[in-house]
Amino acid sequence: MNKVIGRVIISKDRPAKPSEFWFTIRNHCEEVEIGSYVVAEDDRHKIIGVVEDEDYFAMTESPSQYFTEEMATSMGSPPTSPTIIRIGKARVVAREPPLNIPPGDRWRVRFISSNDVQVLHKNIPENKRILAGFIRGGSWIPIYYHADFLLGPEAAHVNISGKTGLAVKTSYAVFLAYAVLSWAIKNKEPTAVVMFNVKRGDLMRLHKLPKDVDDAKAKIEQWAEKVGLSDKADIYKMLWNEAYNLGINPYNIRIKYFTYPTDPYQCLLEGADYQYYSYGLGDLTKEELIASLYRPEEEVPETQINLIYRYLSRAIDAARRNKITLTFDTMRSHMEQYAKFSAREVFEAYRTPQNQRSRRQQYIVNKFHAPQLDNWHERVAGAVFRRLDGFLSRAGHIVKRRSPSGNPIKFSAIEPYTIHVVQLYGLTDAEKRLVVNALLRELSDGLEEEATKENPRVKRILTLIDEMNLYAPRRASPIKEQIIDITARGRDLCHSLVGIQQFASQIDAQVYGNCSTKVVGNSDLVEVRSDIYRYLGKFRDLVPLLDKGMLITYHPTYTSPIPIIFPVPLYQVTL
Ligand SMILES: Nc1ncnc2c1ncn2[C@@H]1O[C@H](COP(=O)(O)OP(=O)(O)OP(=O)(O)O)[C@@H](O)[C@H]1O
Ligand SMILES: [Mg+2]
Numbered sequence: 001m002n003k004v005i006g007r008v009i010i011s012k013d014r015p016a017k018p019s020e021f022w023f024t025i026r027n028h029c030e031e032v033e034i035g036s037y038v039v040a041e042d043d044r045h046k047i048i049g050v051v052e053d054e055d056y057f058a059m060t061e062s063p064s065q066y067f068t069e070e071m072a073t074s075m076g077s078p079p080t081s082p083t084i085i086r087i088g089k090a091r092v093v094a095r096e097p098p099l100n101i102p103p104g105d106r107w108r109v110r111f112i113s114s115n116d117v118q119v120l121h122k123n124i125p126e127n128k129r130i131l132a133g134f135i136r137g138g139s140w141i142p143i144y145y146h147a148d149f150l151l152g153p154e155a156a157h158v159n160i161s162g163k164t165g166l167a168v169k170t171s172y173a174v175f176l177a178y179a180v181l182s183w184a185i186k187n188k189e190p191t192a193v194v195m196f197n198v199k200r201g202d203l204m205r206l207h208k209l210p211k212d213v214d215d216a217k218a219k220i221e222q223w224a225e226k227v228g229l230s231d232k233a234d235i236y237k238m239l240w241n242e243a244y245n246l247g248i249n250p251y252n253i254r255i256k257y258f259t260y261p262t263d264p265y266q267c268l269l270e271g272a273d274y275q276y277y278s279y280g281l282g283d284l285t286k287e288e289l290i291a292s293l294y295r296p297e298e299e300v301p302e303t304q305i306n307l308i309y310r311y312l313s314r315a316i317d318a319a320r321r322n323k324i325t326l327t328f329d330t331m332r333s334h335m336e337q338y339a340k341f342s343a344r345e346v347f348e349a350y351r352t353p354q355n356q357r358s359r360r361q362q363y364i365v366n367k368f369h370a371p372q373l374d375n376w377h378e379r380v381a382g383a384v385f386r387r388l389d390g391f392l393s394r395a396g397h398i399v400k401r402r403s404p405s406g407n408p409i410k411f412s413a414i415e416p417y418t419i420h421v422v423q424l425y426g427l428t429d430a431e432k433r434l435v436v437n438a439l440l441r442e443l444s445d446g447l448e449e450e451a452t453k454e455n456p457r458v459k460r461i462l463t464l465i466d467e468m469n470l471y472a473p474r475r476a477s478p479i480k481e482q483i484i485d486i487t488a489r490g491r492d493l494c495h496s497l498v499g500i501q502q503f504a505s506q507i508d509a510q511v512y513g514n515c516s517t518k519v520v521g522n523s524d525l526v527e528v529r530s531d532i533y534r535y536l537g538k539f540r541d542l543v544p545l546l547d548k549g550m551l552i553t554y555h556p557t558y559t560s561p562i563p564i565i566f567p568v569p570l571y572q573v574t575l
Contacts, residue, residue: 049090167521278406411446
């Protein structure tokens with residue numbers, strides 16, 4: 001693989017630039033393909049590039065020459081074939097020395113080899129290297145993310161997009177979780193991973209590992225056969241082994257689950273470390289309650305939001321003074337009362353001395369026990385009541401109606417060097433929004449407080465959110481403000497979110513824009529034509545051709561997007 005492919009071209013129509021260059025591809029170097037890594041060098045310089053385009057052409061002016069040749073061949077003349085010129089275009093990924101100049105004329109171009117790794121990773125110090133995947137260069141060459149750019153504080157947040165089933169999004173997120181925690185263990189950086197499970201029992205099997213490393217390889221082989229990829233079984237085994245040798249060891253990582261009593265996949269957790277979670281009204285902020293009651297893409301009437309805010313301020317105060325017990329059911333009942341009686345009527349009834357009250361006024365005094373607000377509108381209260389009633393009638397899985405608090409997931413339950421899986425499958429969308437928003441806030445607040453301590457128990461958290469479009473869709477809405485706020489603050493707090501969804505084009509622009517690392521798996525051409533994939537350049541054409549396990553990643557420490565391959569995570573092969 002170290003053989004010379006060709007030479008750098010510097011011509012009028014194809015000039016070399018600091019960021020890209022064209023090169024010739026010799027005959028018999030057909031294995032140069034889009035995504036191949038090449039090195040252009042002379043005795044003092046080395047420039048590593050990734051091939052993003054290829055042109056094959058001949059001097060033939062028109063296709064008619066082909067017909068003439070074919071006719072001549074069929075009439076017995078010896079076959080002729082025109083000279084084919086093959087050229088490729090590489091985007092610069094890394095260089096040594098760090099001079100931003102184009103490669104020189106006719107520099108030799110060859111395939112990358114493991115000797116070039118130091119140049120590739122020179123921007124990432126040894127103790128900051130988190131495995132991102134591999135590229136092929138004779139052997140498998142590891143590609144790393146920079147811990148400070150993946151988890152904060154330099155940059156943070158990852159977005160993974162691609163077609164369902166083909167893009168291997170969740171599998172890559174799991175691989176990333178293992179890579180991050182393996183780095184954390186090696187470097188004694190107390191880091192935790194939190195991930196939400198959205199697909200049946202998908203991530204509820206993380207603790208079910210093969211017996212040992214040999215068994216893992218046997219299971220990978222069986223899996224490859226089962227999914228019709230037996231011709232690639234050796235590659236998957238090799239990739240898994242390479243990752244294992246680089247310290248990605250799932251046997252060192254603890255798994256902890258948070259689920260709920262009616263979870264249909266709870267049976268998978270026998271023998272695992274798990275606990276139940278639930279939320280009462282007192283466990284939520286006003287914003288979290290609103291984000292649960294209304295869908296993010298909804299046009300929410302300002303009047304309803306105002307009523308909820310005003311009510312909760314009063315009700316929380318009343319609960320503090322032990323005047324009421326604030327639960328979901330009490331709030332529901334209070335909204336019903338606001339809907340039934342007008343503020344003026346209630347005010348008059350209470351103001352009238354008992355012996356002078358009309359029967360209606362006495363009735364109101366008997367029935368109305370909600371906190372007194374300055375004013376309210378019955379129709380608005382009726383709308384909030386119906387909303388809350390609808391939410392409560394469906395939200396029986398994790399919502400405590402009658403007690404002020406449940407058993408919410410607390411920062412104190414988050415442990416370093418551990419993957420925490422929160423079961424969301426089976427919940428309504430409103431419940432999912434409740435859990436995700438409440439937990440994100442808890443994690444960010446926890447990290448903020450921890451940062452003030454001399455010896456923080458947990459310093460960084462990577463939180464994986466599958467189906468990100470549910471929480472931060474593109475349409476403007478006040479409901480997604482909390483998630484926008486978390487992404488904006490996350491970098492400083494070292495709370496990094498990994499958002500996963502099929503179409504990045506459907507995600508809120510600010511949330512997406514805050515992601516410093518972007519990962520794309522197989523997607524339709526129509527999707528990658530969207531402007532937000534502009535950073536891919538010519539690699540856009542490669543996206544619909546990506547096989548399972550292949551992704552393109554864009555990370556701030558590299559000057560170009562990078563096609564990578566990663567090993568199938570073990571939870572996929574032990575099904
Ligand atoms: N590294 C890999 N190499 C090859 N195949 C893989 C790899 N990782 C996962 N797969 C296969 O791809 C399938 C789909 O993976 P995964 O569930 O991660 O996709 P997804 O993009 O999350 O899909 P969805 O959008 O439906 O959630 C898995 O069932 C598994 O068989
Ligand atoms: Mg998935």
